[in-house]
Amino acid sequence: MQLVGIVGSGSTITYVPIIVWDRVEHLAKEEQLVIIDDGKRGIKYLGILRNARRYEPFLSAYRRTSYVDNPALADAGTLPHTSAYAALVGTLESRAIGEVQLPPNPGSKVYVVEGAADLGISLGEGLIIGSHKYSGIEVPLDPYWLPYHLAVVGATGTGKSRLVKALIDEVLAKTGYSLIVFDHTGLDYARFYPDRVVEASRVVLDVSLITDLMLERSGLDARTYDPYFITAVLYYIYRELPPELRAEVFGSESTTAQRGLVSSGRGSDLRSFLSRLDRVDYEKLMAVMSRSPVEWSRERFKEAVSEIARSFSTKESVRVRLGVAVDIKLGEGFFRSLSSRDLLPSGIVDEALKKRLVVVDLSTEELVIRRYVVASVVSELWRRIEASRKPVNTVVVVDEAHNYACRYCGGAKSAIGRIAREGRKWGLGAVLVTQRIIDLDPDIRGNINTWFFSKLQTPSDFSELSGYMNLAGISEQSLAVLGSREFYVAGLMNPLRIPVLIRVREVE
Ligand SMILES: Nc1ncnc2c1ncn2[C@@H]1O[C@H](COP(=O)(O)OP(=O)(O)OP(=O)(O)O)[C@@H](O)[C@H]1O
Ligand SMILES: [Mg+2]
Incomplete structure (x- = not known):
């Protein structure tokens, strides 16, 4: 513990002006921990030194003095000193830090804390990610x-x-x-x-996120194209899932759809998918996709989206835009990034x-x-x-x-x-x-x-x-x-x- 100065006039319970001892002025660095020893009252305070300033009684920057006309006068000698203030942390009690109730007495000695031993108390247990910059005291975080x-x-x-x-x-x-x-x-x-x-x-992505990604990437207007993409995404997943898992998510085929099964092939796939659309359990869908990751291919997705577009009896222009979006705006890389998510x-x-x-x-x-x-x-x-x-x-x-x-x-x-x-x-x-x-x-x-x-x-x-x-x-x-x-x-x-x-x- 090293003496660095004394308390000046005008202290409060939070703020203590300090007159720094000139000989050790270099020790009075901002952010130092200081102990203020109010010997008369038997109180010790802990503070942090802030706002150090160097003063000279005659060299006021705001008053006109002879130095204005003759800067060489400064060579004849100056009387600088440092002042600072301590922001008070608390009082040092026998085991802990207490609350400050009285402003420190002017004239009290001020010491710089150089290590944990100087404090005489423990700051408690806690998470230690570093130490106080100057004293090296570890600061435990609660x-x-x-x-x-x-x-x-x-x-x-x-x-x-x-x-x-x-x-x-x-x-x-x-x-x-x-x-x-x-x-x-x-x-x-x-x-x-x-x-x-x-x-x-x-990480498995949900159907609406995949759709949002497609809309964002393709730059197509969501109001028009959202229905195509979201249905196509779901249809794609439906087609890619092994039959037993498909039943888990989409329910079993409705009888009306089964009756429609006159011709086999994709057309019937789509009809059966559409008939089960209202019964999808999306939470189960996520679980199933994690167990049996869906592999995405540009080509197969394009098939799905054009089937959906046809079934919605869409204008040609919309169908062309969807094709361009899938082939060019999204591209192979996009579909690869959707794959293998488990x-x-x-x-x-x-x-x-x-x-x-x-x-x-x-x-x-x-x-x-x-x-x-x-x-x-x-x-x-x-x-x-x-x-x-x-x-x-x-x-x-x-x-x-x-x-x-x-x-x-x-x-x-x-x-x-x-x-x-x-x-x-x-x-x-x-x-x-x-x-x-x-x-x-x-x-x-x-x-x-x-x-x-x-x-x-x-x-x-x-x-x-x-x-x-x-x-x-x-x-x-x-x-x-x-x-x-x-x-x-x-x-x-x-x-x-x-x-x-x-x-x-x-x-x-
Ligand atoms: N505690 C430390 N121990 C060792 N090296 C450190 C430490 N802190 C910072 N560094 C050095 O500084 C570099 C930058 O640190 P870090 O990456 O943590 O900065 P950052 O504030 O997170 O920066 P950004 O805002 O750019 O993310 C590190 O690569 C490392 O070389
Ligand atoms: Mg960083």
């Missing part, structure tokens, strides 16, 4: 608040994903929570846990609950499918909660969350929004990682109770942050100079009540 959600924000390259990797390891080692990690890039988490990776390209969202949840960690590699999929996967896995968690009325004790990690938790992110946003609003009751927490806070939907960001933030991408993010929490004197400028791996932690998981600067441990 896992009780995991289902109250946390967010990690910072400009690109600040180390957000590595921070979350450290957090994942701590959650696995020290809590009973399971984790489902959505890896947007496939580069951030999958490589750390190769035996826990599930490829999103294996995994249901419930399978991912099962895996997570059994092995405690699943990393869903979303990187191969287009955004619509990525969002669908996130939405359907989260919905599955909700189904389980609704069925059992018991906590699931699971944390859902969404990196590059602006793609999933934004205002217009559709089903993914709704699913994450529900976690943000109701997850705490069911042990379901969200960890959202993004470059800009304002890209998260306001309903979601308003429900986040622990924030990690570093150098920010935009100034509006800073005002957004200050709207959610007391930043205790942290300025936009002090964020701008943070290095990689340096994050403030603020909110419920922080043991210190005011934001504290940590350096994330080495994650390799």
Whole structure:
């Protein structure tokens, strides 16, 4: 513990002006932990040094003095000194940190904390993802608040994903929570846990999503073309399924259709399909598709769609457009990407609950499918909660969350929004990682109770942050100079009540 100065006049229970001892001025760095020893009252305070400034009594930048006419006067000598202030964390009691009730006395000595021994108390147990930047004291994060959600924000390259990797390891080692990690890039988490990776390209897509993809890819007007695609998709699946599975999903053939079976071949296939259309069990369909993955071929789909178009007695122009869409706009690659899907969202949840960690590699999929996967896995968690009325004790990690938790992110946003609003009751927490806070939907960001933030991408993010929490004197400028791996932690998981600067441990 090193003496760095004394308390100046005008302290409050949150804010303490400090006159820095000139000889050790270099030790009084912003974000240092300091102990203020109010010997007269026998109270010790813990604070964080902020806003250090260098002053000189005669060199006021706002008053006209002789220096204006003669800058060389400064060579004759100046009388600089440093002042700073401490944002108070609390009082140091025998075992814990107490509440500040009296402002520290002016003249009290101020010491810089150089290690855990100086504190004399323990900050408790918790998840350790790094230590305070200067003192090296480990900052334990209280896992009780995991289902109250946390967010990690910072400009690109600040180390957000590595921070979350450290957090994942701590959650696995020290809590009973399971984790489902959505890896947007496939580069951030999958490589750390190769035996826990599930490829999103294996997830079974539902009929309406496949239709939406076709409409989006082909650029055809949904109002006109939706009926053709959706019926054709279902018809295609109907034709591809082995007969016994077909009966499971589409019911057995109706007698009217059987009576129509005069001629064999595709025509009768279509008639029997159409007669069973109202009886499809879509949940069973998903299960059946996972057991017996449908292989998609451009050619066979084209057949299906033209049969459907003919049966709807469609104009030629519509039929031509459908053909162009299938052959050119969608193409072979699109159909290949629909094939070989054998995994249901419930399978991912099962895996997570059994092995405690699943990393869903979303990187191969287009955004619509990525969002669908996130939405359907989260919905599955909700189904389980609704069925059992018991906590699931699971944390859902969404990196590059602006793609999933934004205002217009559709089903993914709704699913994450529900976690943000109701997850705490069911042990379901969200960890959202993004470059800009304002890209998260306001309903979601308003429900986040622990924030990690570093150098920010935009100034509006800073005002957004200050709207959610007391930043205790942290300025936009002090964020701008943070290095990689340096994050403030603020909110419920922080043991210190005011934001504290940590350096994330080495994650390799
Ligand atoms: N805790 C750490 N340990 C070791 N290296 C780190 C750590 N944090 C960051 N790095 C280094 O910085 C690089 C960027 O980190 P990371 O990918 O976590 O940044 P990011 O904030 O997630 O960036 P982006 O917004 O682009 O996703 C890493 O590849 C790594 O080299
Ligand atoms: Mg990242």
